Amino acid sequence: MSIISKDISKAITLLNNEELVAIPTETVYGLAGNIYSKKAINAIFKTKKRPLFNPLIVHIPNIDYLEAIVAEVPEKARRLANAFWPGPITLVLKKKPTIPDLITAGKTTVAVRIPNHPMTLELLSKLDFPLAAPSANPFNRISPTTAQHVEGYFKNEIKMVLDGGPCQKGIESTIIGFENGESIVYRLGSTSIEDLEAVVGKVEIKNKKEAAPEAPGMLERHYAPKTKTVLTSHLTETLEDYKGLRIGLLTYNDILNDDAIDFKIVLSESKNLEEAASKLYDALHQLDLQNLDIIIAEQLPDYGLGKSINDRLFRATKS
Numbered sequence: 001m002s003i004i005s006k007d008i009s010k011a012i013t014l015l016n017n018e019e020l021v022a023i024p025t026e027t028v029y030g031l032a033g034n035i036y037s038k039k040a041i042n043a044i045f046k047t048k049k050r051p052l053f054n055p056l057i058v059h060i061p062n063i064d065y066l067e068a069i070v071a072e073v074p075e076k077a078r079r080l081a082n083a084f085w086p087g088p089i090t091l092v093l094k095k096k097p098t099i100p101d102l103i104t105a106g107k108t109t110v111a112v113r114i115p116n117h118p119m120t121l122e123l124l125s126k127l128d129f130p131l132a133a134p135s136a137n138p139f140n141r142i143s144p145t146t147a148q149h150v151e152g153y154f155k156n157e158i159k160m161v162l163d164g165g166p167c168q169k170g171i172e173s174t175i176i177g178f179e180n181g182e183s184i185v186y187r188l189g190s191t192s193i194e195d196l197e198a199v200v201g202k203v204e205i206k207n208k209k210e211a212a213p214e215a216p217g218m219l220e221r222h223y224a225p226k227t228k229t230v231l232t233s234h235l236t237e238t239l240e241d242y243k244g245l246r247i248g249l250l251t252y253n254d255i256l257n258d259d260a261i262d263f264k265i266v267l268s269e270s271k272n273l274e275e276a277a278s279k280l281y282d283a284l285h286q287l288d289l290q291n292l293d294i295i296i297a298e299q300l301p302d303y304g305l306g307k308s309i310n311d312r313l314f315r316a317t318k319s
C-alpha cells in the first residue's frame with residue numbers, strides 16, 4: 001500500500017505521536033519530526049543513515065516563532081527574514097538553551113527557516129512544536145522533489161509522505177550565517193547570491209568542499225546518482241571521450257542530437273535557470289534509473305541559480 005497521502009490531520013496525529021512524516025516544501029521534501037522528541041530526532045538520523053555531527057534545520061510557521069528558537073536576531077538576519085520568508089533561505093543564528101543539542105550537533109547556533117508550501121505551513125501552524133526536517137533522502141543520495149521519490153527511498157521505514165506535489169524550487173535552501181557582522185553563505189541554494197546581496201550587501205561564500213564541514217552540504221560527495229557522472233563545459237569533446245558506452249546526457253538547453261546518446265534530458269529549452277533548478281534532481285533520478293554507463297552533465301552559466309546548480313552537479317561527480 002502506498003504511504004503517499006494528502007491527509008494533513010493524519011500527519012498531525014503521527015507527528016504528535018513522535019513519528020516521522022515526510023513533508024513537502026518549496027525546495028525539496030523533508031523528513032520531519034518534533035524537534036523536542038528524542039525518539040523522533042534519533043529516528044531521523046537512523047532513517048537517513050546520517051552522521052550525528054550533521055545538524056538539522058528547524059522549520060517554523062512564522063517570524064514571531066523565531067523568539068522561541070534563537071537568542072538574538074542580528075539586523076542583517078532580520079532584513080533577510082523579512083525579505084525572503086516564507087522561502088528558500090535558512091538562517092544560522094545563536095540558539096536558545098532550550099533547543100536540544102541533538103538538533104544542533106552540540107553547536108551554539110541553530111539553523112532555522114520558514115518553508116513556503118501551503119500544506120506544510122498549515123501543518124506547522126497546527127502543531128505545538130517546530131519540525132526538524134533534513135532532506136528526505138538517505139545520506140549521500142539525490143534529494144527528493146516529489147512524494148514518489150521519497151516513497152522510493154523510505155516506503156518500509158516511514159508511515160507517511162504528505163503529498164504536496166512536485167517541489168517548485170527544486171534545490172535546497174541557501175544557508176547563511178553571520179560572523180563578526182559579515183554574512184557568510186555556508187550552502188549555495190535556491191536563493192541566489194545576487195538576491196541576497198541586494199538585501200544585505202556583499203556576502204562571503206564558504207561553500208567548503210573538505211571534510212569536517214560546517215554544513216554537510218559542504219561534504220564533497222553529496223546529491224549523488226549511483227551512475228558515474230562527469231561534468232563538462234565541452235559537450236562534443238566529452239561525448240567523443242566516452243564513445244561506445246551507454247551515455248546519458250543532462251544539458252541546459254542543448255538540442256544536440258547524437259546517435260551516441262542513449263538517454264537525454266534538457267533542463268530548460270528556453271534557458272531559464274529557475275526552470276533548470278526545479279527539474280535538476282528529478283532529471284538525476286531519471287538518469288540513474290536508465291542503467292547507463294555514464295552520465296555526462298553540462299555545466300550551466302555560473303551566475304544566479306546556475307551557481308547553485310553547478311555546485312550540485314559538481315558534487316554529483318564525486319565518488
Ligand code: TXA
Nearest residue numbers: 027029030055056109110111134135172173215216217
Ligand atoms: O531546503 C532545505 O533546506 C531542506 C528542506 C527540507 O527544508 N532541508 C535540508 O536539510 O536541506 P539538510 O539536513 O539536508 O541540510 C541541512 C544543512 C546541513 O548542511 C547542515 O549542516 C546545515 O544545514 N546546518 C544545520 N545547522 C547548522 C548550523 N548550526 N551551522 C551551520 N550549518 C548548519
Ligand code: MG
Nearest residue numbers: 134135143172
Ligand atoms: Mg540534504
